[in-house]
Amino acid sequence: MANGYLYMEDDGTVIHITQEAPITHQFEIEIYEGIVCPGFVNTHCHLELSHMKGMMPEGSGLPAFVDQIPKQRQKSTLDLAQSMKQSDQEMCEAGIVAVGDISNTETTIQIKSESSIRYHSFVELFGLNKNEALHLLAEGKKTLKKFKTADLAASLVPHAPYSVSPDLLKGIYAYCEGSLLSIHHQETPSENELFLQGQGDLAETFLKKDLDLSAHLNFGKNATEFSLIPYLSRHQKILLVHNTYSSASDIDRVINHFTDAYWCTCPKANWYIERRLPDYNLWRKKGLKITLGTDSLASNDSLNILEELKLIQNKFPNIPTAELLSWACKNGADYFGFHTLGTFKTGNKPGVVLIEKVDGLQLTPESKVRVLAH
Ligand SMILES: [Zn+2]
Numbered sequence: 579m580a581n582g583y584l585y586m587e588d589d590g591t592v593i594h595i596t597q598e599a600p601i602t603h604q605f606e607i608e609i610y611e612g613i614v615c616p617g618f619v620n621t622h623c624h625l626e627l628s629h630m631k632g633m634m635p636e637g638s639g640l641p642a643f644v645d646q647i648p649k650q651r652q653k654s655t656l657d658l659a660q661s662m663k664q665s666d667q668e669m670c671e672a673g674i675v676a677v678g679d680i681s682n683t684e685t686t687i688q689i690k691s692e693s694s695i696r697y698h699s700f701v702e703l704f705g706l707n708k709n710e711a712l713h714l715l716a717e718g719k720k721t722l723k724k725f726k727t728a729d730l731a732a733s734l735v736p737h738a739p740y741s742v743s744p745d746l747l748k749g750i751y752a753y754c755e756g757s758l759l760s761i762h763h764q765e766t767p768s769e770n771e772l773f774l775q776g777q778g779d780l781a782e783t784f785l786k787k788d789l790d791l792s793a794h795l796n797f798g799k800n801a802t803e804f805s806l807i808p809y810l811s812r813h814q815k816i817l818l819v820h821n822t823y824s825s826a827s828d829i830d831r832v833i834n835h836f837t838d839a840y841w842c843t844c845p846k847a848n849w850y851i852e853r854r855l856p857d858y859n860l861w862r863k864k865g866l867k868i869t870l871g872t873d874s875l876a877s878n879d880s881l882n883i884l885e886e887l888k889l890i891q892n893k894f895p896n897i898p899t900a901e902l903l904s905w906a907c908k909n910g911a912d913y914f915g916f917h918t919l920g921t922f923k924t925g926n927k928p929g930v931v932l933i934e935k936v937d938g939l940q941l942t943p944e945s946k947v948r949v950l951a952h
Pocket of ligand 1: 622623680762874
């Protein structure tokens, strides 16, 4: 609403939102110019890659990127714990109040326990060798338990359709009933190529590693039909991350099966790696529940949801800012079931963000966040 008043308790709890100015002197009034919205929800991040800023070449395409990450990860000279702490701080200052964080290890537990950000950790597994499935699963369960023992929300998830053997998938999904599932999905054209024809850059990447693909993957189906639909119930809540190359028929396959799918986009990371953004107008036409993610500093120069929104609005000026903000706040909170976040509903304590330097309701390249309440 234009020229609105947001009434709040001193602790940040929302009383109500209205266009009426207060009629008593009971309220202290602060006046700001810009757009006021709830704190942002970042549904896809990898704190564990925080020490890799600027290390990965841009525009290399995903197969080369995933091939290089494990090697480059070891080469960074930055202190990992310190880099992760800085990332957590950066997100706080960027008005982010909740984060879905991919965790391959337990290294982030302490930072998350001490943070004012509300985290859900996705304990992520990968491995195409079916002989290793049982071992990997056991390790994943141990890590999951450590998060839960530290009183942190967490669930076990697969990395991507192309990086997890069917045995490991089955093992992970046996643990996901009622918990939150997330998977990297259709981030590169070669993902569907791999599943439909058994060729392309991803297939090449794995062949180089002497992995016998045909023994591990069933060809002739797309990524969704291979890795999700055969295993999961219609009502499983699922976050599909990236979907940069999802066609109308790929999307239909998902929405015909799943009743509660969320579509996470990480525009700046997609641009960094593949030099391409998803077809948001198609997503909007299909009525998808869209959320925002920053991905990691291995494929981004910041962990800042407003910067993600600016890129989308720059490339898709037709999408209204209010709609982008509902992706960045409400939809992510709905996915996590964080019902007190994401909206200015009475009784909520969602954090308050002021977006300054806007042009009416449009974002500008200079727009920036000022956190009014966390
Ligand atoms: Zn990711």
